[in-house]
Amino acid sequence: MIVSVPKPMDEILESLSETQRVFIVACGGCPVGCKSGGEARIEQLAKALSESGRQVTGSANIDFLCDKALVGTRLGYYVAELKEAQAVLVVSCGVGVQATAHMIDLPVVPGNNTLFSQGMQGLWPSQERCAGCGDCILDLTGGICPITMCSKSLLNGMCGGQHDGKCEVESDRDCGWYLIYNRLKELGKLDNLKKAPRLRDFRKLDVPDHERGTTRWALEKPVVYQAPDLVSTK
Amino acid sequence: MREDIDEMSKLQKSLAQGRFTITGEIGPPKGVDLSKCLEEAAYIKDRVVAINVTDNQSSVMRVGSLGVCARLVQERIEPIFQITCRDRNRLAIQSDILSAYTLGIRNILALTGDHTSMGDHPGSKPVFDLDSVSLLMTLSTLKSGKDLAGQELEEAPVDIFSGAVVTPGCEPLEPQIIKMERKVEVGAKFFQTQAFYDPRVFERFANQASKFCVPILAGIVIIKSVGMARYMNENVPGVFVPDTIVKRLAEAPKELRAKTSIAIMAELIREIKPMCQGLHIMAMGWEKYVPELLDACGL
Numbered sequence: 001m002i003v004s005v006p007k008p009m010d011e012i013l014e015s016l017s018e019t020q021r022v023f024i025v026a027c028g029g030c031p032v033g034c035k036s037g038g039e040a041r042i043e044q045l046a047k048a049l050s051e052s053g054r055q056v057t058g059s060a061n062i063d064f065l066c067d068k069a070l071v072g073t074r075l076g077y078y079v080a081e082l083k084e085a086q087a088v089l090v091v092s093c094g095v096g097v098q099a100t101a102h103m104i105d106l107p108v109v110p111g112n113n114t115l116f117s118q119g120m121q122g123l124w125p126s127q128e129r130c131a132g133c134g135d136c137i138l139d140l141t142g143g144i145c146p147i148t149m150c151s152k153s154l155l156n157g158m159c160g161g162q163h164d165g166k167c168e169v170e171s172d173r174d175c176g177w178y179l180i181y182n183r184l185k186e187l188g189k190l191d192n193l194k195k196a197p198r199l200r201d202f203r204k205l206d207v208p209d210h211e212r213g214t215t216r217w218a219l220e221k222p223v224v225y226q227a228p229d230l231v232s233t234k
Numbered sequence: 235m236r237e238d239i240d241e242m243s244k245l246q247k248s249l250a251q252g253r254f255t256i257t258g259e260i261g262p263p264k265g266v267d268l269s270k271c272l273e274e275a276a277y278i279k280d281r282v283v284a285i286n287v288t289d290n291q292s293s294v295m296r297v298g299s300l301g302v303c304a305r306l307v308q309e310r311i312e313p314i315f316q317i318t319c320r321d322r323n324r325l326a327i328q329s330d331i332l333s334a335y336t337l338g339i340r341n342i343l344a345l346t347g348d349h350t351s352m353g354d355h356p357g358s359k360p361v362f363d364l365d366s367v368s369l370l371m372t373l374s375t376l377k378s379g380k381d382l383a384g385q386e387l388e389e390a391p392v393d394i395f396s397g398a399v400v401t402p403g404c405e406p407l408e409p410q411i412i413k414m415e416r417k418v419e420v421g422a423k424f425f426q427t428q429a430f431y432d433p434r435v436f437e438r439f440a441n442q443a444s445k446f447c448v449p450i451l452a453g454i455v456i457i458k459s460v461g462m463a464r465y466m467n468e469n470v471p472g473v474f475v476p477d478t479i480v481k482r483l484a485e486a487p488k489e490l491r492a493k494t495s496i497a498i499m500a501e502l503i504r505e506i507k508p509m510c511q512g513l514h515i516m517a518m519g520w521e522k523y524v525p526e527l528l529d530a531c532g533l
Contacts, residue, residue, distance in 0.1 A: 151349055151351075151360075152346065152349060152360060152362040152365070153362060154346065154362060154365045155365065155368070156365050156366075156367035156368055156413075156416065157365075157367065157409060157412065157413045157416065158409050158410075158413065159346040159365070159366070160345075160346065160399065160401050160404075160428065160471060160472065161348065161349065161471055162404070162471060162472075163405075163471035163472065164405070168348065168349055168352060168471060169349045169351050169352065177409065178409075181406070181408070181409045190408075190412065193409065193412045193413075193416075194412060194415065194416060194419075197367045197368045197371045197416065197420055198368070199324070199363075199364070199368055199382070200363070202363075
């Protein structure tokens with residue numbers, strides 16, 4: 001199981017500060033077990049967004065958002081609602097947020113922080129996409145993760161090693177920040193690159209034992225993952 | 235920012251007074267004999283305001299930038315302490331900044347740094363806890379009397395003069411300009427550029443960068459040979475040596491090669507001089523030719 005926990009609601013609202021109309025996509029896979037996805041989370045988020053004066057144009061609960069093809073097919077049923085929206089709030093692990101971003105031309109906003117994946121890369125396994133940094137910023141980076149896509153895991157933009165869109169460490173490896181730049185340009189969100197500099201909080205990588213539980217751990221450890229109650233909506 | 239001119243580094247003062255400002259660069263050795271790098275510094279010290287000391291350049295382990303900067307201070311040569319984010323976390327970097335200050339070092343150039351896999355210890359851990367932007371922010375934070383954790387410093391390093399780098403020939407240029415803007419916002423007070431060999435490349439860059447109103451020292455790497463030109467074209471991101479230059483070097487007789495190099499660089503400098511506030515000369519072992527080059531440019 002990939003463990004993801006809800007971001008604090010004020011952080012989500014901050015990411016949506018320039019957005020009035022929101023479509024919600026929830027994962028019906030692992031996050032249900034973490035109480036960070038599924039129908040219950042959609043309901044809770046829809047309520048909080050309405051209370052903040054925003055309009056929820058629609059929502060979709062999709063089993064395993066990490067299955068990129070499935071995300072595309074299922075979101076196909078919601079074209080009208082998606083067209084109404086200015087951004088899509090995604091509650092899943094980082095892989096699901098990236099799969100959603102890959103399938104639609106709208107900015108995505110992660111509603112969860114991914115804590116721990118124990119190597120599990122979901123059902124879009126072509127490459128490592130989520131490192132479980134515990135502090136998801138995919139809303140700022142056009143749904144492309146700088147931690148996994150940049151060889152230096154830089155948070156504040158392209159370094160001087162970029163050449164022809166490639167990374168200095170390997171001639172055929174894409175520069176993650178080049179991909180992010182192009183994606184933000186397409187979305188009309190280049191201003192995201194000008195946001196205040198970020199520092200990583202490496203404490204978030206040190207996941208407490210009770211949150212590290214996977215099905216395999218459960219065989220060996222008396223502690224299994226116990227999701228906290230849903231965060232309050234205020 | 236401190237306005238008291240007496241407290242400024244020579245570099246800061248020169249830029250504040252609007253003088254055309256020239257800096258140089260030396261690289262520490264792999265081993266403990268500093269005589270060669272001090273000799274390189276001696277060739278240029280009277281022609282430049284300050285000298286950069288590289289920080290494990292190209293991810294190759296050498297004597298540290300801090301140590302050689304401190305030595306330059308002893309020799310009454312003003313250093314520019316290059317700090318990369320590759321080898322140290324935020325504790326070590328902040329600590330080194332404070333150490334540098336106590337040793338009389340004021341100018342600091344913030345870089346992200348090459349990846350460890352590019353150098354001679356390719357299996358070592360690439361740190362990058364900070365990057366060039368967050369390092370500049372760190373310098374500003376320390377200057378303001380606090381550390382990155384928000385703790386008060388007993389005495390703030392108020393006279394730090396922070397600089398950064400930018401690549402004029404970067405394709406696409408837009409993300410470079412955006413990052414440059416962020417660097418200015420978080421405290422970069424001067425820029426030294428990556429090398430370029432086409433004045434039009436610099437002009438395109440300068441037209442976009444001038445809006446930041448921060449002094450730009452144009453990066454000059456003396457092309458010593460056809461082989462070096464080819465190496466740079468193949469291996470240095472954002473740097474392109476045009477065929478015309480390669481051809482002139484190739485056609486020059488061996489005994490005139492250095493003269494030809496200097497002539498080529500002098501032409502470039504004369505063309506770009508009106509578009510920048512100074513030069514950053516990276517002679518890479520050809521320090522002895524720097525006075526001749528500057529004479530040829532009337533500088």
